[in-house]
Amino acid sequence: MIKKYYLLSPGPTPVPEEVLAAAANPIIHHRTPEFSGIFMEVTEGLKYVFGTEQDVFVLTSSGTGAMETAVINTLSPGDKVIVLNGGKFGERWGQICTSYGVDVREVSVEWGEPFSKDQLTDELKANPETKAVFATLSETSSGTVYDIQGYGEVLAKADAILVVDGISGLGATPCPMDEWGVDVMVAGSQKSFMIPPGLAYLSFSSKAWDLVEKSTLPKFYFDAKKYKKNLEKRTTPYTPAISLVIQQKKALDIIKSVGLEKLFEHHRILGDATRAGVKAIGLGLLSKSPGNILTAVNVPAGVDGLKLVKTMQGKYMAYIAGGQEPYKGKMFRIAHLGYMGGFDVITALTALEMTLSELGYEFKLGSAIGAAEAILKENWE
Numbered sequence: 001m002i003k004k005y006y007l008l009s010p011g012p013t014p015v016p017e018e019v020l021a022a023a024a025n026p027i028i029h030h031r032t033p034e035f036s037g038i039f040m041e042v043t044e045g046l047k048y049v050f051g052t053e054q055d056v057f058v059l060t061s062s063g064t065g066a067m068e069t070a071v072i073n074t075l076s077p078g079d080k081v082i083v084l085n086g087g088k089f090g091e092r093w094g095q096i097c098t099s100y101g102v103d104v105r106e107v108s109v110e111w112g113e114p115f116s117k118d119q120l121t122d123e124l125k126a127n128p129e130t131k132a133v134f135a136t137l138s139e140t141s142s143g144t145v146y147d148i149q150g151y152g153e154v155l156a157k158a159d160a161i162l163v164v165d166g167i168s169g170l171g172a173t174p175c176p177m178d179e180w181g182v183d184v185m186v187a188g189s190q191k192s193f194m195i196p197p198g199l200a201y202l203s204f205s206s207k208a209w210d211l212v213e214k215s216t217l218p219k220f221y222f223d224a225k226k227y228k229k230n231l232e233k234r235t236t237p238y239t240p241a242i243s244l245v246i247q248q249k250k251a252l253d254i255i256k257s258v259g260l261e262k263l264f265e266h267h268r269i270l271g272d273a274t275r276a277g278v279k280a281i282g283l284g285l286l287s288k289s290p291g292n293i294l295t296a297v298n299v300p301a302g303v304d305g306l307k308l309v310k311t312m313q314g315k316y317m318a319y320i321a322g323g324q325e326p327y328k329g330k331m332f333r334i335a336h337l338g339y340m341g342g343f344d345v346i347t348a349l350t351a352l353e354m355t356l357s358e359l360g361y362e363f364k365l366g367s368a369i370g371a372a373e374a375i376l377k378e379n380w381e
């Protein structure tokens with residue numbers, strides 16, 4: 001058989017053909033009116049996806065670079081912060097802060113468990129000197145979406161700022177930055193933004209910018225003030241990833257033409273179909289508050305989880321993601337994120353069914369697909 005590659009992971013995600021083609025043009029110089037025009041259109045489009053009136057800065061890095069930028073521009077050595085750690089990416093906020101000498105109070109949440117705004121209120125009461133709360137919109141390691149709106153309400157009444165990693169969630173699930181009171185929002189290009197890896201985005205509220213003015217942590221390449229000053233001149237401080245910016249303009253055109261509300265609904269339908277599919281063959285979800293970005297599925301008893309992922313990727317070329325430590329071999333993740341359509345869900349579930357039957361799991365072949373089809377058919381427009 002011809003082995004066709006199916007990218008079904010929560011980042012990188014598939015890129016639309018016309019967006020791929022946009023990178024095949026000759027490179028234009030970045031200090032030109034032509035590039036500035038494209039760049040400003042991109043920053044305007046990003047403001048739409050972020051749901052903000054504030055500037056959105058474009059960094060040449062993966063998403064983690066924007067996370068680091070958020071930390072080093074708002075904090076000073078010894079500042080106290082609260083980090084919500086419900087998985088690998090929440091953990092990363094803590095690691096970045098610790099690397100810079102920030103005093104981290106880490107709140108560990110079981111993977112897949114929700115964390116309520118009341119719990120956050122209690123944490124803040126117990127830690128009144130908190131400068132910032134670090135949270136994750138969609139924890140990609142567990143497929144969980146957190147109550148950012150609730151945290152925003154809590155922090156609107158506090159001195160601390162709310163910093164949100166929206167790298168996999170923004171653009172796929174609602175999180176309007178200004179309306180929900182998010183003070184620093186971070187995003188990456190290779191998830192819902194439908195372009196390859198390499199760009200990261202972030203924006204500061206005026207409450208957060210007051211901290212930027214006072215922050216004394218060391219910074220150079222990721223100094224937010226430089227990005228602000230240069231954005232006023234319609235450019236970036238250093239050479240941007242020109243081709244990626246041009247691709248992002250194309251992809252934002254698609255995002256704007258569909259509209260954010262429709263995109264959220266699209267992800268909801270794909271998420272519902274995926275969940276219905278895996279449940280129909282007796283599998284359980286890891287998360288108690290699963291998002292519409294990806295579905296984290298528990299490996300059923302008696303099945304070798306590592307072999308499952310290896311077979312799906314190696315034999316069927318269906319590139320779902322495995323579980324990360326400590327869930328390696330115990331869980332796998334099917335993404336329905338960015339430029340994925342209804343039939344991508346069917347592809348993932350077909351490969352999953354074929355793999356599971358090969359690994360000796362007993363179920364009726366075709367039932368996951370049938371359940372997913374029913375959801376897709378009902379919702380297709």
Ligand SMILES: *Cc1c(COP(=O)(O)O)cnc(C)c1O
Binds near residue numbers: 062064065089165
């Ligand atoms: C992918 C992801 C990241 C990491 O981004 P990189 O682009 O790999 O640096 C951070 N947080 C979340 C929630 C993610 O999904």
